[in-house]
Amino acid sequence: MSDVTRPHRTAAVIPAAGRGVRLGPGAPKALRALGGTPMLIHAVRAMARSRAVSLVVVVAPPAEAAEVRLLLGEHALPERTELLVVPGGETRQESVRAGLDVLPPDITSVLIHDAARPLVPVDTVDSVVEAVRDGAPAVVPALPLADTVKEVEPGKPGEPEPVLGTPERARLRAVQTPQGFDLATLRQAHDAIAVDGEGATDDAGMVERLGVTVVVIPGHEEAFKVTRPLDLVLAEAVLARRRATDGY
Ligand SMILES: Nc1ccn([C@@H]2O[C@H](COP(=O)(O)OP(=O)(O)OP(=O)(O)O)[C@@H](O)[C@H]2O)c(=O)n1
Ligand SMILES: C[C@](O)(CO)[C@H](O)COP(=O)(O)O
Numbered sequence: 001m002s003d004v005t006r007p008h009r010t011a012a013v014i015p016a017a018g019r020g021v022r023l024g025p026g027a028p029k030a031l032r033a034l035g036g037t038p039m040l041i042h043a044v045r046a047m048a049r050s051r052a053v054s055l056v057v058v059v060a061p062p063a064e065a066a067e068v069r070l071l072l073g074e075h076a077l078p079e080r081t082e083l084l085v086v087p088g089g090e091t092r093q094e095s096v097r098a099g100l101d102v103l104p105p106d107i108t109s110v111l112i113h114d115a116a117r118p119l120v121p122v123d124t125v126d127s128v129v130e131a132v133r134d135g136a137p138a139v140v141p142a143l144p145l146a147d148t149v150k151e152v153e154p155g156k157p158g159e160p161e162p163v164l165g166t167p168e169r170a171r172l173r174a175v176q177t178p179q180g181f182d183l184a185t186l187r188q189a190h191d192a193i194a195v196d197g198e199g200a201t202d203d204a205g206m207v208e209r210l211g212v213t214v215v216v217i218p219g220h221e222e223a224f225k226v227t228r229p230l231d232l233v234l235a236e237a238v239l240a241r242r243r244a245t246d247g248y
Helices: 039-048 062-074 092-100 122-133 183-196 203-209 229-246
Strands: 010-015 053-060 082-087 109-112 138-144 163-165 173-175 179-182 215-218
Touching: 010 039, 010 092, 010 122, 039 053, 039 062, 039 122, 053 062, 053 092, 062 082, 082 092, 092 109, 092 183, 109 122, 109 183, 122 138, 122 179, 122 215, 138 203, 179 183, 179 203, 183 203
Parallel strands: 010 053, 010 109, 053 082, 138 215
Antiparallel strands: 109 179, 138 173, 138 179
16 A cells, blocks of 8 residues: 555656567557657657656667657657656566666656557546555556457467357456556565566556555546557547547
8 A cells, every 4th residue: 555644756657668569560669650749759748648747757669768868859748747768678577667767766656658558548547646646556447348258278370279268258357558556566566576587468467466456447448559550540540530629
């Protein structure tokens, strides 16, 4: 649980060091354009739009860290937003760790947000921050699934895979970011993983292994992750609609 006697200060760490292999050949995914602006800039702005976030740490692809610093210098952010850039690691988990390592001592809670989710609405960001500040050690935005999910015995690509079971869909959620944490809890989870060696595909998964309760709050359809080429088509359409209707 967070220490309720300490004043809150929330940072956002944006892992942006992935290559974007599933999106196809090109620049690292975070640097690819969405509506003419790099995806990373959208993601940074999405965090900075929340008045609760006063520090944003961008975890850049190591070879492009200097380029990322220049890029961020070219795009205005609110005056209240402090910005740091650090080089990332081989895995998302290592990149998040690199971001956590540079957070100053007055930070009490942290959001971890994929650069690959450039269009998360500010209301979702604010809801995650609020839930953490209200005392939840780990908060995850998520949506119910549209598809039925099968557990399979993974086989070779293209070969039929035997079905092992069908989890009850009503109990499943597709999780998004930003995931919000009491900083001390998330650091403890990363330390524990570093010792047991087993990675996790999201930060909340590491906290779950500590035996700490993680709670889910409603996510948003527009917080989807740009992973494959079709996701980029959808992101362009959402952005164009926002620009036409909200002056976004
Ligand atoms: N070594 C890594 C790998 C991923 N990420 C970041 O983690 C987020 C979620 O990852 P994903 O969407 O899977 O991105 P990639 O790893 O780039 O995608 P792919 O697996 O297709 O290469 C992205 O913002 C990505 O930049 C990171 O910071 N460091
Ligand atoms: C953190 C995440 O976005 C939550 O859905 C997801 O787990 C990242 O997955 P990936 O392995 O980077 O595709």
